[in-house]
Amino acid sequence: MVNRVVVGAHYGLRDWLIQRITAAVMAVYSVMLASYLLLQPHLNYDVWTGLFSSQLMRTFTLLFLSGLFYHAWIGVRDIVMDYVKSPNVRLSIHVLVILALLLYAIWSVQILWGF
């Protein structure tokens, strides 16, 4: 087998940038949601369902969750790049993580629009 150091894939910048942008989206959403909930004098189930009954809130939440999943994908792959050296194990972990994240994405839509 030829043993060469393989580098040169050109997605370093793209992924780094996407991770920063999704982080900003998540930060804005988290701060907004937290301040809304903290400002409610009576926080109960009705307030919660009322908030998530608006299409705008559902869309924003989905944007937040999509950002979270993409952010998590880049982060997990970064960890795998550092610690998992075998390409077979690496590919298996990648596939499992992608499948899990896709499942979470479908589940999120189901939760947000399913009630």
Next chain:
Amino acid sequence: MKFRIYRYNPDTDTAPYMRDYDLDIEAGNKMLLDALLLLKQQDDSLSMRKSCREGVCGSDAMNINGRNGLACITPLSSLKEPVELRPLPGLPVIRDLIVDMTQFFKQYHSIKPYLINNDPPPETERLQSPEQREHLNGLYECILCGCCTTSCPSFWWNPDKFVGPAGLLQAYRFIADTRDHATCERLNDLEDPYRLFRCHTIMNCVDVCPKELNPNEAIGNIKDMMVKRMV
């Protein structure tokens, strides 16, 4: 003063061990290297690299009480006893405090650390304005001692693929140089998930640099240029 020094001679030792030394020395204005040279008089099997003994050549980089630094510019008075000395982490040990720097220099060479300019050479020199020259301050001073790169966890995990802070500081030194014409190629070379983007802004490099340089800022500047180029 008490010292604990990492000892390993591959010819005679099966495993590395720490050896205790006691040295009768006044800390005063003396540096750690002075103590090491006196210890070497006591025990001539103790091996280390040193040359200029004034923080210019970068050969006596080692791990001093858990932090990388140059023995020749580390005052004895600043050290807690017992002073624990180990070779630079993350590189193969040749003997005692001497490490094999091959991987470090391979990464340094990979960024093409020389001026690339295909214009016919001028009769005297390639001129820069004082403002253009200003950009090279904080970049050209690197002495390649390896303190930063060997303190970087990203380099420990991927020494064959991640250029490391010292190499990236030098990459930016040539990217920032107005006389260099290979900016685009240099950026292409680093736009890879490993070569530059293994940097997770841990900033051990900034913490340990004995010349007080900031590789992290240089890496940030390279990222900025890549983003500007893309959008």
